[in-house]
Amino acid sequence: MTSKRQMKLGAFLYPTGHHVAAWRHPQANARAGIDIEHYKLLAQTAERGLFDLLFLADGVGMRGDDIDVLSRTAIRYTAQFEPLTLLSALSALTKHVGLVATASTTYNEPYHVARKFASLDFLSGGRAGWNTVTSADDHEALNFGFDQQIAHPNRYKRAEEFLDVVRGLWDSWEDDAFVRDKESGLYFEPEKLHILNHRGPHFQVRGPLNIPRPPQGYPVLVQAGSSDAGKSLAARTAEVVFTAQQTVEDARSFYTDLKGRLAAFGRQPNALLIMPGVFPVVAETRSEAEDKFAALQDLIHPEVSISALSRLFGHDLSQFPADGPLPEGLAETEGHRSRQQVFIDKAKRENLSILQLANSVAGARGHWQLVGSPSDIADALEERFTGGGADGFNVMPPYFPGGLTDFVDLVIPELQRRGLFRQRYEGQTLRENLGLARPAHPASQPSTNHRRTA
Amino acid sequence: MTSKRQMKLGAFLYPTGHHVAAWRHPQANARAGIDIEHYKLLAQTAERGLFDLLFLADGVGMRGDDIDVLSRTAIRYTAQFEPLTLLSALSALTKHVGLVATASTTYNEPYHVARKFASLDFLSGGRAGWNTVTSADDHEALNFGFDQQIAHPNRYKRAEEFLDVVRGLWDSWEDDAFVRDKESGLYFEPEKLHILNHRGPHFQVRGPLNIPRPPQGYPVLVQAGSSDAGKSLAARTAEVVFTAQQTVEDARSFYTDLKGRLAAFGRQPNALLIMPGVFPVVAETRSEAEDKFAALQDLIHPEVSISALSRLFGHDLSQFPADGPLPEGLAETEGHRSRQQVFIDKAKRENLSILQLANSVAGARGHWQLVGSPSDIADALEERFTGGGADGFNVMPPYFPGGLTDFVDLVIPELQRRGLFRQRYEGQTLRENLGLARPAHPASQPSTNHRRTA
Numbered sequence: 072m073t074s075k076r077q078m079k080l081g082a083f084l085y086p087t088g089h090h091v092a093a094w095r096h097p098q099a100n101a102r103a104g105i106d107i108e109h110y111k112l113l114a115q116t117a118e119r120g121l122f123d124l125l126f127l128a129d130g131v132g133m134r135g136d137d138i139d140v141l142s143r144t145a146i147r148y149t150a151q152f153e154p155l156t157l158l159s160a161l162s163a164l165t166k167h168v169g170l171v172a173t174a175s176t177t178y179n180e181p182y183h184v185a186r187k188f189a190s191l192d193f194l195s196g197g198r199a200g201w202n203t204v205t206s207a208d209d210h211e212a213l214n215f216g217f218d219q220q221i222a223h224p225n226r227y228k229r230a231e232e233f234l235d236v237v238r239g240l241w242d243s244w245e246d247d248a249f250v251r252d253k254e255s256g257l258y259f260e261p262e263k264l265h266i267l268n269h270r271g272p273h274f275q276v277r278g279p280l281n282i283p284r285p286p287q288g289y290p291v292l293v294q295a296g297s298s299d300a301g302k303s304l305a306a307r308t309a310e311v312v313f314t315a316q317q318t319v320e321d322a323r324s325f326y327t328d329l330k331g332r333l334a335a336f337g338r339q340p341n342a343l344l345i346m347p348g349v350f351p352v353v354a355e356t357r358s359e360a361e362d363k364f365a366a367l368q369d370l371i372h373p374e375v376s377i378s379a380l381s382r383l384f385g386h387d388l389s390q391f392p393a394d395g396p397l398p399e400g401l402a403e404t405e406g407h408r409s410r411q412q413v414f415i416d417k418a419k420r421e422n423l424s425i426l427q428l429a430n431s432v433a434g435a436r437g438h439w440q441l442v443g444s445p446s447d448i449a450d451a452l453e454e455r456f457t458g459g460g461a462d463g464f465n466v467m468p469p470y471f472p473g474g475l476t477d478f479v480d481l482v483i484p485e486l487q488r489r490g491l492f493r494q495r496y497e498g499q500t501l502r503e504n505l506g507l508a509r510p511a512h513p514a515s516q517p518s519t520n521h522r523r524t525a
Numbered sequence: 526m527t528s529k530r531q532m533k534l535g536a537f538l539y540p541t542g543h544h545v546a547a548w549r550h551p552q553a554n555a556r557a558g559i560d561i562e563h564y565k566l567l568a569q570t571a572e573r574g575l576f577d578l579l580f581l582a583d584g585v586g587m588r589g590d591d592i593d594v595l596s597r598t599a600i601r602y603t604a605q606f607e608p609l610t611l612l613s614a615l616s617a618l619t620k621h622v623g624l625v626a627t628a629s630t631t632y633n634e635p636y637h638v639a640r641k642f643a644s645l646d647f648l649s650g651g652r653a654g655w656n657t658v659t660s661a662d663d664h665e666a667l668n669f670g671f672d673q674q675i676a677h678p679n680r681y682k683r684a685e686e687f688l689d690v691v692r693g694l695w696d697s698w699e700d701d702a703f704v705r706d707k708e709s710g711l712y713f714e715p716e717k718l719h720i721l722n723h724r725g726p727h728f729q730v731r732g733p734l735n736i737p738r739p740p741q742g743y744p745v746l747v748q749a750g751s752s753d754a755g756k757s758l759a760a761r762t763a764e765v766v767f768t769a770q771q772t773v774e775d776a777r778s779f780y781t782d783l784k785g786r787l788a789a790f791g792r793q794p795n796a797l798l799i800m801p802g803v804f805p806v807v808a809e810t811r812s813e814a815e816d817k818f819a820a821l822q823d824l825i826h827p828e829v830s831i832s833a834l835s836r837l838f839g840h841d842l843s844q845f846p847a848d849g850p851l852p853e854g855l856a857e858t859e860g861h862r863s864r865q866q867v868f869i870d871k872a873k874r875e876n877l878s879i880l881q882l883a884n885s886v887a888g889a890r891g892h893w894q895l896v897g898s899p900s901d902i903a904d905a906l907e908e909r910f911t912g913g914g915a916d917g918f919n920v921m922p923p924y925f926p927g928g929l930t931d932f933v934d935l936v937i938p939e940l941q942r943r944g945l946f947r948q949r950y951e952g953q954t955l956r957e958n959l960g961l962a963r964p965a966h967p968a969s970q971p972s973t974n975h976r977r978t979a
Contacts (some may be wrong), residue, residue, distance in 0.1 A: 094705065094712065101705035107617070107649040124688075131636065133735045138715045145712050148735045150703055153644040159613035160648050163561070178634065182585065182668040190607035193559040194614045213603060214636040215732035249604055250554035253547065256826045258548065258555075259601050261592045277667035281587045281602045283559060372710045 076491045077383030078456050079344055079399055079463030079505055081171070081313070082117035083126045084110065086151050091433045093380065094145035094368035104151030104350040105473060107160055108375045114161045114471055117168050120479030121493050123504050124169030124433055125161065125199060126152040126313070126465055128294075131178050132211040136166045140378040146436075154188050161188035162195035169501030171200035171293055171311075176233040177226050178206060178215045182276055184233075184242035185233040193335075197500030202293040202302075205230050211437070227300040229401045232273045234292070234308050239267045241289050243279030245512050263512065288510040297325070305343070306332035310507050311467045312348045315438055317413055322460030323346055344462040344505060349452065350435040352469050353477050364442045368434055373426055375434035380425070383432065384411055410437060438467055445481040452482075455490060528747030529944045532910045533798055535625070535767075537580045538564065540605050542924030543804055545833065546888045547823035548599035550924045557925060558605030561614055565927050567610075574933030575947050578623030578654060580747075580767070580919055581608040585632050586665040594832040597691030600890075609641050616649035623955030625654035625747055629685040631680050632660060632669045636730055639694035640688075643908050644737045651954030653803055654765070655691075656747040658756075659684050681754035686727045687761050688746070693721045695743050696735030699966050704875050719968065723769035730741040741956045742964040748808045751779070760786035760795070764961050767919045768801045769892055771867055776801055783978065798916040800961060803906065804889035806896040806923050807931050818896045819921055822888055827880055830887035834879070837886065838865055847880040864891060892921055901936040906936075907945060 087094035094101045103109045117125055137142050141149060154172035162170060170191060174184050184201070192199035205226035208214075212220040221229070226252045248263035265279035277318035292464035296302065296311040305312050306329060316322040352367075354360040373393060381388045384401045397418045401407055401411065414437075416427045436438070441451050455461045468474025485491035498504050540558035541548035557563045571579055584602035589595050595603060607897060608626035624645060628638050638655070646653035660666075660682035666674040675683070683714045704718035721732035748763040752754065759766050760783060771774040784794045802882060810815040835842045838855045844851055851872045855865065868891075872882045888894070895905050909915045922928025924937075940946035953960050 092710075095707045095710060097707075099707075101707060102703075105649050111617075130735065131640075132731075133733055138718065142713050142715045142718075143710050145705075149713065150737050152700075152736065153640045154734070155747060156609060156613040156641055156644040156648060159610040160617045163565075163617040165616045179637075180632070180669055183633070186585075186607045187610055189609040194561050194610060201864045210731075213729075215634055216729045249556075253551075253553075253555060253601075256546075256549060256597050256824075259596050259603065261596045262590065264596075275667075275670045277586075277664075279587055279602065281584065282606070283604050370710075406931075503675065 077493055078452065078461070078486070078491055079123045079346060080123045081126045081346055081463070081465040082113070082120075082122045082475060083128070083348065083467045084113055084471070085128070085146065085467070086471075087145050088474055089436065089438070089467040090367045090469040091144065091146060091375060091436060092188055092367060092372070093470040096333055096367065098473050099470050101145070101292050104145065107157075107201070108159060109471070110152070110157060111164050113475055114168060114474060116221045116475050116479055118165050120483045121496060122168055124171050124501060125158070125465070126171045126202065127158065127173060128171035128202070129175070129204070130208060130211060131175055132204065132206055132208065132214045133437055134210055135378075135382070136150045136210065137378060140374055142250050144373045144375050145297075150510045155191065156189045158199075159191055159194055162191065162235055167198075167496045168202055169198045169291065169502075169504065170195055171291070174204040174229040175204050175211070177221060178211065181233050181236035181274055182240065182280070185237040186282060188290045189241060189280065189282045190287035192290045193282070193485040196473050197502070199285070200291035200293050200431055200501055201207075203230060203234065203309075204294065204295065217414075221237065223298070224300065226399050227304060231304060231307075234304070236267070236269050236271075238289060240267055240276070240278055240284060241279040242512055243267060244284050244285050245514055249283050257353065263514075275522045284512065288512070291501050291505065302329055305329060306338070307336045309343055311344045311346060311505070312343060314409075315519060316347055316460070317439055319458055322455055323458060325459050333398050337473055341505070344507070346463040346465045347455070347461050348438045348467050350438045350440045350469060351448050351478060351482065352440070352474070353445060353448050355444065355481070355482050357443045357447055360442050360444065360447075363436075364469070368430055371430050372428070372432055376429035378427065379433040379436065380429040383414065383437065388425055388429070392426045396426060397425055407436040416502050435467075435469075445485045447488060448482050449485040449491075452486070453489065456491065507525065531947055532906065532915070532940070532945055533800060533921040534578045534946065535578045535579045535580045535800055535917070536574075536929060537582070537802065537919045537921045538565070538567055539582070539600065539921070540603065540925075542888065542928055543601050543892070544821045544923040545598065545829060546821060547602060547828070547924040549714060549824040550821065550926050553924050555599070555787070556789050559601065561611075562825040563925070564606070564611060564615060567929055568619050569624060570926060574937045575950060576622055576920075577917070578625050578828055578955060579976070580625045580656065581610070581612065582656070583592060583627035583629070583658070583662065584662060584665060585629055586668045586910050588662055588664055589832075590664065590837070591832060594828055595750055597826045609645065612653075613645055613648055613776075616645065616652065616954060621652075621684050621950045621958075622653055623652045623745065623958065624649055625745065627656040629660040629665070630667065630684040631660050631675060634837070635687050635690035635728055636694065636734070639691040639734050640736055643695060643734065643736045646739035646741055646744045647736070651742070651956070652825040653739070654745035654747050654955055656749065656767075657684060657688065658749065677752070678754065680899065681758060682686050683727045684758060685761075686725045688758070690723050690725075690728050690730050691741060692721055694730070694732055694734040695739060696966055698738050698740050700742075703737050705834055708905050716973055717968075738966065741954050742966070744790045745955050745959065745961065755785055756786060759783060761790045763797055765798045765800060765959065768942065770914070773912055773914055775908055776909055777912060780914050782862065783894040790974050796961070798961070799917045800917040801909070801915050802919045802921050804892045804894045804921045804923060805902050805932060805936065806894070806928070807902050808934050809898065809935070811897045811901055814896050814898065814901075814970065818888070818923070822884055825884050825887055830883035831879065834883040837891065840877055842883070844909045845879055848878045852884060853878055872922060880886065889921075889923075892978070899939045902908055902936050903943060903945070906940070
């Protein structure tokens with residue numbers, strides 16, 4: 072047994088991979104998004120690599136309305152499984168890996184969300200996690216009776232209350248409420264039932280939830296918001312946060328900022344794990360990895376990459392010459408400011424044309440990109456992990472299954488050699504593997520909590 | 526190959542069984558509702574018995590508010606898996622059996638329902654079915670921002686529109702829209718995408734659904750409403766209808782009525798299958814079966830059965846002497862009239878006390894009850910099936926797993942011997958096994974439909 076701090080790893084599953092042109096890769100299963108055999112292979116590969124969790128993002132609608140662009144990409148939520156149904160199926164095909172699905176607080180009812188994640192937690196023996204998003208895309212709003220998305224502050228107010236309702240519903244029953252005593256005929260102990268009776272500005276929910284308290288108390292609460300409202304919500308409620316920082320400095324600054332906000336909510340710094348996304352292209356040697364990446368870049372359709380850059384800037388860049396420079400004075404869009412500046416600076420520094428910048432951004436879609444040998448990748452992860460920038464990483468393989476298999480076969484052993492990653496799963500539940508405490512029921516004593524967590 | 530008409534069979538899963546006291550049965554797994562191993566055994570047993578489908582009812586809330594009564598029963602949706610997550614897990618553990626989950630049109634958004642059932646249809650290779658309910662319980666309403674349930678006619682108006690939106694969303698893409706041509710970089714053909722743009726009194730949904738057209742075209746549409754509005758909705762949209770008639774005459778009358786309504790919607794009689802629920806207690810001999818049933822009846826807690834009868838009549842009967850007769854003048858409650866009269870008549874005819882009537886009703890909860898040998902059960906099913914009262918049955922075993930195993934081991938072989946039930950699955954999808962045509966995409970030619978169904 073080692074007492075060295077070890078990193079946590081998520082496998083961020085995306086149908087054909089995280090590279091924008093992954094579906095055109097010769098090894099890619101272009102039908103991946105609706106092929107359970109594909110996801111079974113990915114899930115079992117991640118479990119073989121001792122990953123903490125599978126992570127599924129989500130969009131409740133196809134993202135965008137330029138049909139020509141959409142028709143050339145597989146990554147705008149056009150054709151894939153709904154996450155909760157997919158992870159429920161995968162719960163039956165795996166034994167250890169955590170199952171984290173995204174569900175929107177803007178377009179759902181808290182009763183359904185609380186119930187479905189509790190159900191997944193029971194199906195999986197305590198491996199469920201919920202990634203809370205507020206859904207920042209107009210095209211999603213149009214599928215739920217709105218003409219445009221709800222404004223950012225209102226989405227977050229709703230999310231705050233939504234989370235309180237969901238956690239309250241998970242506490243509908245004490246852990247030992249269901250006695251199921253066949254002799255006396257008593258199924259549950261009435262005094263261990265707690266009716267929520269929530270009445271707030273956004274929700275009115277009586278309860279109780281019609282499923283016992285989940286094995287993990289609460290499924291693990293995950294978030295990814297990086298706005299001030301997002302960080303505030305995370306500091307109060309999240310247990311895992313996914314982020315997207317390009318540099319060690321930005322990562323450290325985000326890490327310090329968010330961890331520093333926890334105390335105000337009476338939480339310890341280790342009650343929340345920060346796991347930046349990383350897009351790794353790995354091969355036995357650095358030059359092989361570079362070739363791999365170049366081959367992927369060659370598959371990008373210009374219309375797709377320029378459209379992606381246009382989305383990032385909130386401006387249609389297809390009206391400018393693709394081989395010319397970025398136009399001046401691109402307005403800064405709410406919520407994306409710092410990310411936009413990073414790319415404006417990059418274009419100037421490297422003297423990139425619109426298409427060159429577009430392709431460089433579109434490939435990894437703006438995420439932290441690593442191209443190199445196993446020790447190159449391990450070096451970079453180690454630097455961020457030991458340098459105060461991360462508790463672990465959400466791994467975004469460029470294409471599936473190859474990109475994940477490579478990571479498991481090449482990078483994981485290197486991390487293990489360095490003592491930076493586990494040799495076996497520590498526990499049965501996702502919480503246990505992540506080292507997160509099981510939330511005690513409000514009605515229980517602190518000592519009871521300790522006993523139950525042990 | 527036989528050309529004889531054969532019955533379709535559903536296995537109606539309920540955590541510990543359909544008998545009100547099933548959870549107290551010595552063989553019952555009292556934790557069944559949240560035990561995936563339990564459901565895996567049931568699903569695989571049903572598949573061994575060549576059942577067409579598994580059926581899961583649902584309630585989005587615990588039913589009732591008398592905590593003392595609720596604490597003595599396991600069948601009021603207090604502690605069980607959410608159906609869609611459970612069936613998604615079971616899709617990975619089965620190969621042939623259909624997977625029918627209940628989802629409410631009153632407390633859901635059509636986009637989520639269309640998407641989740643399409644996802645389940647892909648997960649299972651075309652075995653999904655959706656049982657549409659409008660949710661007739663005040664306690665459910667309280668979990669979704671209402672002070673009481675929406676009135677019956679408004680629930681049905683919403684359901685009509687909900688079904689149209691869901692079917693429209695399933696038609697977002699033509700069957701061959703996703704070409705996934707790696708060479709040209711074309712993922713889907715733009716002209717095979719159909720944006721719904723629905724704007725109606727209850728819903729405004731743009732679409733498209735972000736998953737391809739389901740393997741079955743539409744997952745099989747199931748309903749159980751027996752009101753006039755319910756029958757009208759079923760005649761227009763349903764493909765399987767579950768019912769609860771006590772006598773051959775009532776069954777035949779319902780069957781003739783509902784089938785007769787199809788023509789008005791341009792549908793053939795065989796486009797809709799009527800499958801009454803049946804509660805069978807079977808053993809090698811009739812007297813063994815009677816002993817089995819008596820043993821179950823002995824487990825009923827009087828508080829539970831009198832409460833169930835009270836709910837049926839919409840009157841608190843616990844205020845009257847349990848060993849006395851039913852009081853006169855029990856008001857007739859909307860939607861339950863004919864069922865109430867059946868029990869008033871039964872009590873008079875058999876001179877039953879309140880408790881005796883309560884226990885006789887509570888046991889099978891008012892469903893068509895058969896107690897006997899395999900040939901007794903087969904005789905009764907055959908009579909209804911050949912007598913114009915049913916196309917098949919939704920089997921509600923009194924307790925699990927024993928009640929289902931008994932049916933599979935004792936009754937199925939008897940039905941097969943009589944040529945009334947299949948010897949093997951006819952097809953790959955639930956539609957194929959049920960003999961229901963695959964709905965053609967509205968944009969396709971009739972001849973195309975025929976080719977795809979073949």
